[in-house]
Amino acid sequence: MIVVTSRAxxxxxxxxxxxxxxxxxxxxxxLREKDLTVAEYRDLASRCLGICERHGVPLSVNTHVEVARDxxxxxxxxxxxxxxxxxxxxxxxxxxxxxxxxxxxxxxxLGADYVIAGHVFATACKDSEPRGLAFxxxxxxxxDVPVYGIxxxxxxxxxxxxxxxxxxxxxx
Numbered sequence: 001m002i003v004v005t006s007r008a009x010x011x012x013x014x015x016x017x018x019x020x021x022x023x024x025x026x027x028x029x030x031l032r033e034k035d036l037t038v039a040e041y042r043d044l045a046s047r048c049l050g051i052c053e054r055h056g057v058p059l060s061v062n063t064h065v066e067v068a069r070d071x072x073x074x075x076x077x078x079x080x081x082x083x084x085x086x087x088x089x090x091x092x093x094x095x096x097x098x099x100x101x102x103x104x105x106x107x108x109x110l111g112a113d114y115v116i117a118g119h120v121f122a123t124a125c126k127d128s129e130p131r132g133l134a135f136x137x138x139x140x141x142x143x144d145v146p147v148y149g150i151x152x153x154x155x156x157x158x159x160x161x162x163x164x165x166x167x168x169x170x171x172x
Contacts, residue, residue, distance in 0.1 A: 002116070002148055002170040004030045004062075005048075006125075009172055018048050022055035027168065030077045030095070032062040042067045049073060060095065077116070080107045097150075099131070101142040108143045115143065116170050119151020120161060125172065126151065133164045140165030 003026045010017045021029060031048050033041060041064050049071060052059040060075035061068035065086055068076050074092035080103045088094045088111055096107035098115045107115050117139040122130045130152060140147045146167035153161065153169045161169050 001026050001168055002028045002030060004032050004116075004150070004170055004172045006172045007033060014044075015047060015051065018051045022051050022057045025055065026057060028058045028060055028075070030060045030062050030170075032172075034063070038064060038067065042070065045071055045073070058093070060093065080110075080112075083107055083110050083112065098139065100135075101138045104139045104143045104147070108145050112145060114146040114148065114167070115139070116148045116150050117166075118149060118170075120149040121152025121154075121157055123152035133160055136161060136166055137164040 003021050007014045029052055031045055033044060036044065045061055045067050049059050058075055059073060060077045061073050062077045063082060065076055065088070068091070076088060076091050077095040078086060080096045080098050083096050093113050094111055095114045095116060096112040098104045098107055098117050104115045104117060117136055119126050119130050120132065120136050136149050147165065148168045148170045149161035149166040150170040153171050158169045
């Protein structure tokens, strides 16, 4: 499981929540926090990196490639539109957010090592209709890189995402 952060969803102080997440040992944490300035994001990424390193959990930087390079974080996660124009050479792991099989194929061709496809199920984070399991199945069969389903993932439906061909799931 990949955890994607959102400070707005935290019921406790964010760094306290990060500690709990890292203690749980997810496959990776993606620091998403889109509302921060670059300086604020860099500071938060530095703090989160320390927490993740203590627990042996990889931290990935969302969108801010320059912050990842500055902090020596070898993983970045980008929307496919950003991946199109970004030099991701030198990163050990590159991920992309996709919303169609065409975007997944493009992301793979641009060097993505995995894709997160969504939103699969209804979620409070999105007003639009979920894309569903057929969408996820289509994305999974279109690429050779691991696909993670995101959006409305719960303990009850994560098995459905895996059955559709997903390598795993991502949750906020």
